[in-house]
Each structure stands twice: as structure tokens, then as C-alpha cells.
Amino acid sequence: MTEETVTDHDVRDVDLLEKRVEAFVRERVFPCEARLDAGGPPARELRARLRTEARAAGLWALPLPAGLGGGGLPLSAYAAVAESEGASDHGPAALGSASLLDVTMLARHGSSRVRSEYLRRLVSGELRTCYAMTEPDAPGTEPLLTTARARRRAGGGWTVTGRKWFVSGAAEADLVTVLVRTSGSAGDRDGLSLFLVPTGSPGFRVVRELPVLGATGQYEIGFDRVRVDGDHLVGEPGQALAIAGERLLLGRTLRALRWIGQAQRAFDLMCARAVERQGARGPLADRQLVQRHVFESLLALRSARALVREAMALVAEGRDAHVEVGLAKTAAARTLQEVADRAIQVFGAAGLGPDTPLPALFRTGRTARILDGPDEQHVSSVARRVLRGRRPGSAVTPA
Numbered sequence: 001m002t003e004e005t006v007t008d009h010d011v012r013d014v015d016l017l018e019k020r021v022e023a024f025v026r027e028r029v030f031p032c033e034a035r036l037d038a039g040g041p042p043a044r045e046l047r048a049r050l051r052t053e054a055r056a057a058g059l060w061a062l063p064l065p066a067g068l069g070g071g072g073l074p075l076s077a078y079a080a081v082a083e084s085e086g087a088s089d090h091g092p093a094a095l096g097s098a099s100l101l102d103v104t105m106l107a108r109h110g111s112s113r114v115r116s117e118y119l120r121r122l123v124s125g126e127l128r129t130c131y132a133m134t135e136p137d138a139p140g141t142e143p144l145l146t147t148a149r150a151r152r153r154a155g156g157g158w159t160v161t162g163r164k165w166f167v168s169g170a171a172e173a174d175l176v177t178v179l180v181r182t183s184g185s186a187g188d189r190d191g192l193s194l195f196l197v198p199t200g201s202p203g204f205r206v207v208r209e210l211p212v213l214g215a216t217g218q219y220e221i222g223f224d225r226v227r228v229d230g231d232h233l234v235g236e237p238g239q240a241l242a243i244a245g246e247r248l249l250l251g252r253t254l255r256a257l258r259w260i261g262q263a264q265r266a267f268d269l270m271c272a273r274a275v276e277r278q279g280a281r282g283p284l285a286d287r288q289l290v291q292r293h294v295f296e297s298l299l300a301l302r303s304a305r306a307l308v309r310e311a312m313a314l315v316a317e318g319r320d321a322h323v324e325v326g327l328a329k330t331a332a333a334r335t336l337q338e339v340a341d342r343a344i345q346v347f348g349a350a351g352l353g354p355d356t357p358l359p360a361l362f363r364t365g366r367t368a369r370i371l372d373g374p375d376e377q378h379v380s381s382v383a384r385r386v387l388r389g390r391r392p393g394s395a396v397t398p399a
Contacts, residue, residue: 014077017062021095022084024059029088033357036090039216044172050094051125061096061123064103068123070096075250075316079257079309086258087265089364101251102129102177106196109243111231114196118175130173132164132221133244140166141377143241144187148180148223150195158182158228160195163207165220171206173199178223179244182237192240196232197223213363252325252372253315256308256332259368260301263336266361267297270343277346284346293342300338304331323385326378333375337365 028050036043054060063078064070073081085091092098099122106114106122121127134140138147148162160180170176176197184191197204203226210218235243271294274285284290311328314321340362344351351358369375 014080017073018080018084020057021059021062021081022087024054024057024095025084025087025091028053029091029094030357033088033090033360034354037216037360039171047090047093050090051096054095059095061099061125063097063100064123065107068103068120070123076313079312082254082257083261083264083305086261088262089360091261092258096123096125099123099125099129100254101247102131102175104250105177105234105243105247108246109194109235109239110196111233113229113231114234118196127174128169128172129175129177130167130170131247132167132170132176132178134166135163136165136220138186141373143179143192143244144189146179146181146192147186148178150180150182150193150228153227157230158195158233160197160223160226160228163220163222165207166210166212166218167221168218170199170219170221171209175199176204176221177234179240189241190238193237194234194240194243195228196234197226197228201226201228203227212367215360215363248372249315249321249325252329253308253311253321255368255372256304256325256328257312259332259336259364260305260308262361262364263297263301263304263332263339266336266340266343266358267294267301269356269358270294270297270339270346273343273346290346293346297339297342300335304328304335307331323382326382329372330369330375330378330382333365333368333371335365336368337362340365 032046032050035046051060060071061069062071062073062081063075064072066072082097085095085097088094092100103119103122106119110118118127122129133143135145135147138145148160148164150158150160153159160178162178162180164178167176176199178195178197180193180195181188181191182193203224205222205224207220207222209216210220212218234240274290274294275283277284307324308328308331311321311324314324340358344358344362347356347358350356353359
């Protein structure tokens, strides 16, 4: 096995690869989380060191195309690895898989210039990207209300104006994919397009940071007549909803896999605490209420994992997975919040403080129920699709 790429043997033996990734995240990434959370130049230097170590270990960019410098691991085999990577919020960035959504989208829909100029640099980690869809007055669940606009320039190209917020990683991004109107007005289904905008362009600015339950990493950004070359249009004008739909199916599934990894981390911490913590009447593990916390958490974790793996298999095959992804995303988010909450309960006051990752895991679980569409959206969407197939004259799809 080479140190630089994943061989055919590694693809066949995903269990071994998963164990290697799990060990890397546990031994290299977990101890650095507080410093990475703090951001700034020290965090960037630390992240660069972790990336160098990941490359040396042969674990860099595992699900990205081998022809672009990635590991070439198929999505169908990546599911278990994604869980292990995602046990830390910093795992995907440290191991080079964070750009998977952007590389997949641009490889399919980017112009020849965009593909040649950016793809390999994204896979290598030289460039970082972010995705801007939600606006202060237009929720991400209703993209038809988008008001940010791109207008054609005389002589070619476009000019982008508008605001976006809750954009992950915008302060350190080199490129941002932004959803804008190229025709029509707010509420129209037609006329939405995607542009890839270099963040160094005049008129682009980071307006402010938007801490989420105290955590950093989300930003509001502005576009003040930012000039964008015509070949930085992603797809064709008016194709944004179709392209965003592709991205969301894979993106929601990847998030769900990572949330399962974090739920497993919380579960492992809870079990270790129950066994090791001694009270006047013996270990916590002997108490029925603690045993119930373990049982309910394990039940939720295994149920959600099965749903997420099913969704990933369908997405990897390119099949219709809207119902399965909706179930998986909702189940994974709920499971992470529930398991982290139970783990905190078993830890007691120690679970609320800075000595364990449980506060961060619980915070991620709570925000997960809103990120990539709130629970309510997925509940309604899945139910509508299921009931549509039960109407008279429809072919009934097994639940």
C-alpha cells in the first residue's frame, strides 16, 4: 500500500481503512479541537500540520477523485469512513474530504476554465470554498424568495449584489458559490442561478461573524456589485434549483454520517463514564436509570445509522433518495442531540464544563435540527411523497 493513495485492496478492506481514520481522528484531531475552535493564524498552522500528517498516513481526501489527487474511494465505501472522520467537526478538513461537495458540483457543472483552474487545488487543500444560499430575509428553505441578484455586464460577465448569512467558513474561504437571481423577481421559480465568486474580488466582504450558540465559524457576507466572469456561472442560467438539489441530497447525507460519528463519540464517553464513575453504592453502570440511558441511546444510534447507510447507498447509485435522505437527516440530527443530552446527564456537572466535548456535541445536535432544512421541512416533505404514492391510481411504493 502506498502512502499517497488508496489501493484496490484498501477499497475492499474498508474496515481497516475505517479503523485507521478513526485512530487518526482520535489521536491527532481530538486533542487539537480547542485550538482549532479558537481560529486565527495558530489554528490555520495547526490545520496545515494535521493535513501534512494525513497525507503522510495515506488518508488524504479519500472520497475525492484519484485523477485530481484524491483517494478515489467510492461513495458506497465511504460511509463508514465518513462517520469516523466526522466524529470531530474538524475531521473532514484535517483529512481533506471537506471539499467533496464543491468538487462534485464543479466537476459536473463547472466550465472548462473552472475545472482546470480550481478542481485540483481544491482537492489538494490549497483552496477553500463556502456555499451561500440563505439570506437575512429569505430562509434557505424557501430559495424562491432569494433577492440577491446578478446582472449582465456590457462587454461580458456579470455583476453580483446582495447579502447572505450563516455561511460556514466564509472568513477563510477563497471561493464562494452563491445563489442569486439572474431574471424574474422574488417568488418566481425561474431565474435562479449559481455563481462561483473569488472572495478576493472587489466588493466582496465579510460583514460580521454570527456565533451559533456561542460557537464560531458562521458569517454574514455581502456582495456590492462584485464582477464575476461569465465562465464562473455554475451550469446554465436558471439551473440553480436542479444543481442545488443534487448538492443537497449528497450534502445532507454526508452531514448525517458525520452526526452519527459524533453521536457514537458521545455514546462511548457515556459508557466509559458509567463504568468508571464510582459512587457510594458502586459504579453508575449498576443503576437502572443509567442503564436506560445507555439502552435508549444505543437504540437511537443503531436505528439512525441504518437509515443513513441506506440513504448513502441510494445516493451513491444515483437513485431517487428524497424520502431516505429526509428520514436519515432528521434521524441523525435527533440522535446526536438525544445521545449527547443523555451523556451529559450521566456525567452530571462535569458534562457541562470544558473538560469533555459533550457541550460542543450537544450544540451541534441542536443546530443539526435546523441546518440543511429544519425537522419540520423534512417531516412534511417525506410525508407528502409517501402519501402521493398512496393516492388512487398511483403505484404504491413500500414504506
